[in-house]
Amino acid sequence: MSQAGNALLRGVDAEAVVADLDRLRAAHVVAEQWLLAVENRLEGPALYLLEDELPEQAETNRQAGTVLADRVAELDGAITADPTKLVELSKLGPFELPADTSDPAAITDYALERVRRLIGAYGEALDRTRGADELSHRLLLKLVRRQVETEAELEGLKTTP
Numbered sequence: 001m002s003q004a005g006n007a008l009l010r011g012v013d014a015e016a017v018v019a020d021l022d023r024l025r026a027a028h029v030v031a032e033q034w035l036l037a038v039e040n041r042l043e044g045p046a047l048y049l050l051e052d053e054l055p056e057q058a059e060t061n062r063q064a065g066t067v068l069a070d071r072v073a074e075l076d077g078a079i080t081a082d083p084t085k086l087v088e089l090s091k092l093g094p095f096e097l098p099a100d101t102s103d104p105a106a107i108t109d110y111a112l113e114r115v116r117r118l119i120g121a122y123g124e125a126l127d128r129t130r131g132a133d134e135l136s137h138r139l140l141l142k143l144v145r146r147q148v149e150t151e152a153e154l155e156g157l158k159t160t161p
Helices: 003-007 014-041 044-050 053-074 083-090 104-129 134-159
Strands: none
Touching: 014 053, 014 083, 014 104, 014 134, 044 053, 044 104, 053 134, 104 134
16 A cells, blocks of 8 residues: 555554455355355246346445455455355355245345345444544445445345235
């Protein structure tokens, strides 16, 4: 990071911020892959209800992962490159596909649980960056806002007849 950029960090270690950002990026990569895998297997009512939502959410996760990776690079950090470590690093829980890919409720429940875990992880990162790394903090606020919107969308899908 530039000298001026380093001067903006107050009371926080850049490596700790990089670790938070990398963990969040890993969660977005895992979420994107899960959404694409489920989309590929959709059938029955889930196909009708979720065929547009899943690719949209996958793209949102891809974009968020890219933005987080860019911030990691700005902080002179490196993202986790080993795909076998992403699920564990993400802290989203096991990578499981629904047993019934025609059941929109099962798919939505799993996705909703993961989004809520991701929002919690954002909260922890926001606590660490607040007042210490304003650039990362503002980026995280923007990204978590989208996750809160996603949570509301998923909750809405659960109430759709």
